[in-house]
Amino acid sequence: MIKGKVWKFGNDVDTDQIIPSQYLLLPTIDEMKQYTFEPLDKEFPAKVSAGDIILGGENFGSGSSREQAPRVLKALGISAVVAKSFARIFFRNAINIGLPVLVCKEIYDSAETGDFLEIDVKRGIIREPRTGKEYVSTKLPVHVMEILEANGLIEYLNQKQGR
Amino acid sequence: MGMTMGEKILARASGKEAVKPGEIITARVDLCMTNDATTHISIDIFEKQLQVRKIFAPERVVFIIDHNVPSESVKTAEVQKKMRDFAREHRVNFYEGAGVCHQIMIEEFVSPGQLVVAADSHTCSYGGIGALGIGVGSTDFTAVMNTGEIWLMVPETLKFNIYGQFKKGVYARDLILKIIKDIGANGANYKIMEFGGPAIKDFTIDDRIVLCNMAVEAGAKSGLIEPDEKVVDYINARGRREMYLFKSDEDAVYEKVYDYDLAMLEPMVAKPHFVDNGCPVSEISDVKIDQGFIGSCNNGRIEELRVAARILKGRKIHPQVRLLVTPASKEVYLQALKEGLVDIFVASGAMVLNPNCSVCWGGCQGVIGEGETLISTGTRNFKGRAGHADSYVYLASAATVAASALTGKITDPRGWEHE
Numbered sequence: 001m002i003k004g005k006v007w008k009f010g011n012d013v014d015t016d017q018i019i020p021s022q023y024l025l026l027p028t029i030d031e032m033k034q035y036t037f038e039p040l041d042k043e044f045p046a047k048v049s050a051g052d053i054i055l056g057g058e059n060f061g062s063g064s065s066r067e068q069a070p071r072v073l074k075a076l077g078i079s080a081v082v083a084k085s086f087a088r089i090f091f092r093n094a095i096n097i098g099l100p101v102l103v104c105k106e107i108y109d110s111a112e113t114g115d116f117l118e119i120d121v122k123r124g125i126i127r128e129p130r131t132g133k134e135y136v137s138t139k140l141p142v143h144v145m146e147i148l149e150a151n152g153l154i155e156y157l158n159q160k161q162g163r
Numbered sequence: 164m165g166m167t168m169g170e171k172i173l174a175r176a177s178g179k180e181a182v183k184p185g186e187i188i189t190a191r192v193d194l195c196m197t198n199d200a201t202t203h204i205s206i207d208i209f210e211k212q213l214q215v216r217k218i219f220a221p222e223r224v225v226f227i228i229d230h231n232v233p234s235e236s237v238k239t240a241e242v243q244k245k246m247r248d249f250a251r252e253h254r255v256n257f258y259e260g261a262g263v264c265h266q267i268m269i270e271e272f273v274s275p276g277q278l279v280v281a282a283d284s285h286t287c288s289y290g291g292i293g294a295l296g297i298g299v300g301s302t303d304f305t306a307v308m309n310t311g312e313i314w315l316m317v318p319e320t321l322k323f324n325i326y327g328q329f330k331k332g333v334y335a336r337d338l339i340l341k342i343i344k345d346i347g348a349n350g351a352n353y354k355i356m357e358f359g360g361p362a363i364k365d366f367t368i369d370d371r372i373v374l375c376n377m378a379v380e381a382g383a384k385s386g387l388i389e390p391d392e393k394v395v396d397y398i399n400a401r402g403r404r405e406m407y408l409f410k411s412d413e414d415a416v417y418e419k420v421y422d423y424d425l426a427m428l429e430p431m432v433a434k435p436h437f438v439d440n441g442c443p444v445s446e447i448s449d450v451k452i453d454q455g456f457i458g459s460c461n462n463g464r465i466e467e468l469r470v471a472a473r474i475l476k477g478r479k480i481h482p483q484v485r486l487l488v489t490p491a492s493k494e495v496y497l498q499a500l501k502e503g504l505v506d507i508f509v510a511s512g513a514m515v516l517n518p519n520c521s522v523c524w525g526g527c528q529g530v531i532g533e534g535e536t537l538i539s540t541g542t543r544n545f546k547g548r549a550g551h552a553d554s555y556v557y558l559a560s561a562a563t564v565a566a567s568a569l570t571g572k573i574t575d576p577r578g579w580e581h582e
Contacts, residue, residue, distance in 0.1 A: 012437060014545045016546070016548050017545065017547070022525065022526050022527070022530070024230075024526065025203070025230070026238055027203065027241055038552065040546075059348055063379075064200075064543075065282060065284040065299060066201055066300070067201060067204055067282075067302060085349060085352065088382065089300060092299065092300065092303060093299075093300035093301075093302065096300060096306075141316075152302065154306065157213070157306055158215075
């Protein structure tokens with residue numbers, strides 16, 4: 001079960017907003033993560049705590065395929081991204097690094113920055129303790145869930161390649 | 164039930180007779196490519212996480228340094244060295260400073276009907292020559308480089324039928340900006356955009372790449388155009404023989420069909436900060452620009468440079484405007500030199516830069532400052548995409564950028580082209 005504080009964003013948050021181009025060639029994710037969401041909120045990396053949850057609107061993670069985007073979020077301790085919809089490459093990249101991504105339209109209208117959420121990724125249930133309500137997210141295909149449960153594609157591959 | 168060409172490409176790649184939208188398949192990849200914006204992440208995954216460290220077929224793997232080239236900092240030099248060393252050690256194809264990755268892939272590697280996976284969102288460009296190019300991240304790329312395979316969900320397809328002829332001063336670039344404005348930045352999310360209809364036969368290879376390249380800006384998995392004799396000639400001229408000329412069946416099923424009449428189309432711009440925030444240039448009045456950019460995997464090929472040169476010839480750019488011209492590849496650059504286009508650009512006051520991603524990606528070359536406005540033939544106009552978080556990017560055709568560079572404000576290019 002994931003429990004964390006919400007950071008709410010709008011529609012069409014593209015990966016250039018999550019991590020701008022000029023930081024992508026820094027040698028490590030640790031050096032990059034201090035610039036997360038720089039165009040939208042410079043203070044974000046200092047404010048965020050381990051376990052926090054990103055709540056996005058429509059088309060979250062659009063644009064560039066840069067995997068640095070989900071990676072800096074994970075490195076800052078983000079435990080899940082919930083959005084009304086995701087751009088496809090961001091969605092794949094997040095699953096591939098073991099960062100849970102859930103599609104849920106209803107929770108977006110209810111939850112605000114600072115609220116707490118509880119997420120059962122496997123069952124696709126998002127609970128909002130403030131209102132006591134439960135929301136159902138779109139279920140991940142079995143194959144995709146296996147990758148997420150292996151903590152990402154490379155671990156999944158390592159298990160399959162039998163070592 | 165018939166299949167679309169995208170479904171046929173995926174059926175071939177997964178060794179099946181037929182596939183249907185929604186089905187999850189494991190596909191063999193013909194080629195994979197990665198560039199310097201993310202390859203250091205892939206190399207770390209390969210070396211530190213992967214247990215069976217092999218490459219499925221080095222001759223089908225391409226590494227291209229095109230984003231920050233030449234390197235602008237010691238840290239960039241460090242990650243690019245890592246990429247160079249890895250490429251040499253594992254004997255994969257390697258290019259540096261030869262152009263934007265997708266242009267090099269089309270010039271040197273990709274053939275119709277192939278499935279190509281690359282760690283860059285604009286991989287969808289290859290649909291211009293009838294190949295299915297799918298953009299992925301570093302982990303997917305590394306897994307493909309390792310196994311030669313990828314899992315994919317077979318997408319639905321949207322069909323765009325194009326009719327009529329372009330009016331003077333209107334280009335493929337304007338058409339794709341109009342389509343994205345109409346369907347929205349996630350209007351094709353997870354789907355394939357297939358462009359067809361009677362007008363497509365008149366589109367040059369460069370025009371077709373322009374359309375498919377920006378499919379991702381509507382959220383698409385890829386863009387596709389049925390290959391015809393023009394494509395076969397292009398591939399033959401480059402000595403490549405492996406070709407699968409897939410065409411959509413008459414009874415193929417499309418999720419939705421759109422019709423576009425080129426005669427109705429005007430020069431378009433996409434206003435800050437979204438690619439779908441488009442409008443006709445004629446509706447823009449008095450937007451002063453600080454910089455113009457002609458280049459990128461969308462619009463830096465020889466035909467776009469010719470259009471810009473026809474406008475800039477014998478004229479001087481506005482004294483308060485910088486104009487940057489970046490040919491998409493070494494081949495395009497050499498052709499532009501041969502045709503005297505570079506002379507025209509330099510004489511007009513433009514800066515002509517080495518082939519690379521340049522201003523389009525905002526990582527190093529030609530970034531703009533706080534409050535500045537750029538008009539660009541690049542792929543994106545997101546907030547901060549070309550430099551400072553508080554700057555403005557308008558997307559337009561090479562003609563509109565060239566005309567605007569002359570006047571210092573966003574300008575309708577119709578009437579500016581010399582014959």
